[in-house]
Amino acid sequence: MTTDTATAATLEETKTPRSPLQEGLIVAGAVVAGLVLLWVVGEFAPGAMGSIARGMMREAISPQTAAVAIAVIGLNIHFGFTGLLNIGQAGFMLLGAYGFAISIRSGVPLIPAVIIGLLAGVVFALILGVPTLKLRGDYLAIVTISAAEIIRYVGRSSLLTEWTGAAQGLQGKTYRDPFTDLSFFGDGEFSIGFLSYQMTGVNGWWVRFVGWSLVALCVLITFLLVRSPWGRLLRGIREDEAAILSLGKNAFAVKMQALVIGGALGALGGIVYVLPASVQPDAMGRSLTFFAWTALLLGGAATIFGPVLGSILFFAARIFIKGTADAVVPDSLMNSQQTEQFSWIVVGVALMLLVIFRPQGVLGDKRELRFNV
Amino acid sequence: MSEATVSTGFNPADPESRRRLMAGVDAVPGSAKPDAILKVDNITRAFGGMTAVDVDHLEVQRGVITALIGPNGAGKTTFFNLITGFDKPSSAGSGAHWSFQGKTLDKTSASSVARSGMVRTFQLTKALNRMTVLDNMMLGARDQSGENLLKCCFKPLWSGQEKDIEVRAKDLLQRFKLLEKKDDYAGSLSGGQRKLLEMARALMSEPTMIMLDEPMAGVNPALTQSLLGHIQALRDDGMTVLFVEHDMHMVRHISDWVVVMAEGKIVAEGAADVVMSDPAVIDAYLGAHHDADLGDDSLMTEETMAQLAREARIEEGTSNE
Numbered sequence: 001m002t003t004d005t006a007t008a009a010t011l012e013e014t015k016t017p018r019s020p021l022q023e024g025l026i027v028a029g030a031v032v033a034g035l036v037l038l039w040v041v042g043e044f045a046p047g048a049m050g051s052i053a054r055g056m057m058r059e060a061i062s063p064q065t066a067a068v069a070i071a072v073i074g075l076n077i078h079f080g081f082t083g084l085l086n087i088g089q090a091g092f093m094l095l096g097a098y099g100f101a102i103s104i105r106s107g108v109p110l111i112p113a114v115i116i117g118l119l120a121g122v123v124f125a126l127i128l129g130v131p132t133l134k135l136r137g138d139y140l141a142i143v144t145i146s147a148a149e150i151i152r153y154v155g156r157s158s159l160l161t162e163w164t165g166a167a168q169g170l171q172g173k174t175y176r177d178p179f180t181d182l183s184f185f186g187d188g189e190f191s192i193g194f195l196s197y198q199m200t201g202v203n204g205w206w207v208r209f210v211g212w213s214l215v216a217l218c219v220l221i222t223f224l225l226v227r228s229p230w231g232r233l234l235r236g237i238r239e240d241e242a243a244i245l246s247l248g249k250n251a252f253a254v255k256m257q258a259l260v261i262g263g264a265l266g267a268l269g270g271i272v273y274v275l276p277a278s279v280q281p282d283a284m285g286r287s288l289t290f291f292a293w294t295a296l297l298l299g300g301a302a303t304i305f306g307p308v309l310g311s312i313l314f315f316a317a318r319i320f321i322k323g324t325a326d327a328v329v330p331d332s333l334m335n336s337q338q339t340e341q342f343s344w345i346v347v348g349v350a351l352m353l354l355v356i357f358r359p360q361g362v363l364g365d366k367r368e369l370r371f372n373v
Numbered sequence: 374m375s376e377a378t379v380s381t382g383f384n385p386a387d388p389e390s391r392r393r394l395m396a397g398v399d400a401v402p403g404s405a406k407p408d409a410i411l412k413v414d415n416i417t418r419a420f421g422g423m424t425a426v427d428v429d430h431l432e433v434q435r436g437v438i439t440a441l442i443g444p445n446g447a448g449k450t451t452f453f454n455l456i457t458g459f460d461k462p463s464s465a466g467s468g469a470h471w472s473f474q475g476k477t478l479d480k481t482s483a484s485s486v487a488r489s490g491m492v493r494t495f496q497l498t499k500a501l502n503r504m505t506v507l508d509n510m511m512l513g514a515r516d517q518s519g520e521n522l523l524k525c526c527f528k529p530l531w532s533g534q535e536k537d538i539e540v541r542a543k544d545l546l547q548r549f550k551l552l553e554k555k556d557d558y559a560g561s562l563s564g565g566q567r568k569l570l571e572m573a574r575a576l577m578s579e580p581t582m583i584m585l586d587e588p589m590a591g592v593n594p595a596l597t598q599s600l601l602g603h604i605q606a607l608r609d610d611g612m613t614v615l616f617v618e619h620d621m622h623m624v625r626h627i628s629d630w631v632v633v634m635a636e637g638k639i640v641a642e643g644a645a646d647v648v649m650s651d652p653a654v655i656d657a658y659l660g661a662h663h664d665a666d667l668g669d670d671s672l673m674t675e676e677t678m679a680q681l682a683r684e685a686r687i688e689e690g691t692s693n694e
Contacts, residue, residue: 224526229511229519229535232504236512239501242459243571246495247513247578248487249520257522 020223020304023363027305031312035060038316043193052323054194056316061195063203065315066211067093067273068288072295072307073218074265080301081226082258083238085141088128089266090288091148094281095120096267097274098155102163104175110182114271121267124151125260133255140259148289155281169280172202179275180206203276211272215308218265223304225261234258235302294351300361309362314347321346383408385436386609391629395437398630400643403430410435410582410613411456411491415468417637418451418460425451426462427637433582438604438614440624440645443634444658449617450496452634453586457493458483474581488515490581494588496617500567502560506551509559509570510542511535513577542577548603549573550596565592569600576607583607585616589623601627621659625649633658 035057042053059065071089078084086092099120103113128147132140154160156167164170183206185199198204225231236244237251244251270284277283291314299310322343326336334342354361384390398404409432418426426448433439441449454460458481462469471478473491481489501509517538518524519531546552549569554562559570568588575583588604589597597620605627608614618624624631624645631648633641635657641648648654 221526228525228528229517229531230522230525232508232512233520235504235508236501239503240499242483242495243499243501244512245459245483246457246487246493246499247574248484248492248515249512250484254520 020227023303023305024219027309027363031309039193039195048323048327052320052327055319055323057195059319060312060316061208061212062315063207063211063276064273065311066208066215067269067271067275068292068295068315069215069269069308069311070211070218070272071266071269072292072299072311073215073222074262074269075292075296076301076303076307077222077225077234077258077262077265079296080303080306081231081234081238082255083137084133084255084259084262085137086144086259086262087141087289087293088144088146088148089262089292090284090286091144091151092121092124092263092266093270093273093288094148094151094155094279094284095124096270097279097284098164099267100271101170101175101274101279104178105170110178113178114268117271118264118267121263121265121270122260124267125263126256129256129259133252133259145286145289149286152281152285164281165279167281169278169283170274172274172276172278175279176202176275179210185209207272207276211275214268214272218268219304219308226304230254230257290351291347294347294354297351297354297359297361300364303361303363306361306363313362317350318343318347383436385611391437395434395629395644398434400641400647402639402642404432404642406432406434408435409433411471411473411615413456413471415464416452416455416462416471417464417469418448418455419463424637426455428452428639431632431639433613433615434630435613436608436611437629438608438616438627439630439632440628441615441617441632441634442619442621442624442658443640446636447634447658448637449634450586453493453584453617456486457491457584458486487578487580491584492575492578492580492582493584494568494571494575494586496586496590498564498567498571500559500562500570503558505556506546506559506562506570507539507542507555509574510546510555510577511538513574514538514541515578538577545573545576550599565596568592569596572600572603580612582613582615585614585618587617587619589618589620597623621649 038053038057038060042050042057044050045053071093074092075086075089078086078089096117098117100113100117103116104110108116124147128140128143132143155164157164158166160166180200180202183200185204185206188199189196190199190205191197197208200206226234233244233249233254236249237255241251273284295310295314296307297310298314299306299308322339325334325339325342329339382390383394394407398406411431411433413428413431415430416426416428417424441452443449451460455462456471456478458478465479469479473486473489476489478486478489487493501512504512517531518534524530543552543555546555549572551562551566551569551573554566559567562570568591572583572585572588585604588600592600601623604614604616608629616628628645631641631643631645632639633648633651633654640657641651641654643651649659
């Protein structure tokens, strides 16, 4: 079955694959063009159209979109390149966020606190990996989804109120200051048209700048990793682990390395996620994991820029769906709370359609498509 | 390896030398070899109540081509899996012991077995479908510094070695007539081409001994000829070859020694012509008409056909009882 698909696809597409640099330029160009278009529409179009565009623009550049993009880059190392089914990326994010926020609240300086957050993700990956990576891939999926839920429930537990704030979570103002104090952007408000944020405020330009810079850094790291012989080894393991073993490679160690790196990126995403907000265990539950998966499949698994493009498209598209439903459907049929839910339903349907009709995502090479179940 | 061959005065590239060497070996199951590279003792593997492999003793001679033949279900592939670390013997801990070049492999993982120089291929080909043919090949090379996580981000640390590996990979692809496919995904190759790719990839790791599990299944006759040439060339360069194959023509043509398995046990050993005239082997595996070429009309004389028809009737009769 797989063979047939692969053969047909090769016959279909004989063009040479794009180089990462070309792909990067195309993606960067498309994203910038899209944002400029949104900005122009948002600035000048009247009524609902303008407001939808403004909402999409704000969502597209939001620090939380950047945070999810980082976590999706980690997930891409897991699933796209190594074939590891991690269905608990939100658990890695939550652990990173807790590690960071609790450290700062206990008086740890910023950089060590970030490192503690990352280490929390690393240790989590090791704990999950040691028992499961010698088994078939499905076991990792089962273990990650349950372990992520365990982290969330432990975080919610009232026994830990002193540390985690239980279900209330940790308020942003209790851990964010060392980060905002680093800003060299100065004070006051800065506007580009309708995009108007404080320079250093809670949810201002500074956190956007840092978030998207980290995204760029993570893309660069992914590129360096996967173009190397180590990256080739990852793809080999994804394709057939026994073949890799028969060539004398230690597949377990390499899978563990991939799980740890992707998990650390998940934790980093979690830290960025809570910088402009608060640490809420329920905000980083199963649904966030599935958003990450949708973004990954949308952008294209096993591509360098797919996770970033997918995250931006995913969040902007949801605002578009909600905004359009708000504007078109009268309130008597669906009020704005219901359109919110409706938008998530559409997202779920979109994920199914995506997997059926374009499994390689926007950027993926059809010949290297991941859906091989 | 070459030292050992020199000391015994044995030259693997010389047919006469090989014949002389193997002529001194008793044609009995489990016989001792003058210079055994692989020694296996008391290895059994049971699946539920069925014993798939039950080998008391087997030695494989260094520097020659040994064929492992036997009917379907004889345990040949399971035997391969056991000694390469892909499966664990049921007799582990109770007398099972096997060693390669004197190194005990009882508790060695599959990847360590491969690193020690014994590299295998698979009956069901394991081409890495969504990687290019060249990437498949380059994965085979051993000791790549770029496969170290700490070094892989810095290209200058591995680009030199990468170039050497690529040259070697292209050279091997050329020999296996796959060079023009190097940028295609391995999944787009035909079944026979994948067999070739898998074998070429195994050679990238420069093994001391290569274990081929049905290397000719699905490969066309012209390619089979050149593949046979490759295998013989490997042997002439000093590599030890152990292969499982059903094609008797190939077994007869290239093997210096034949080991026959049936129902998990080694039932016969010897030079190809000796083994193939062994009544037990003919009975268990080859069948009475193993020499008749069913594809050649000139052999389909009326007498032969009548004889075959008579036998078919007799077998039908016995199976009806």
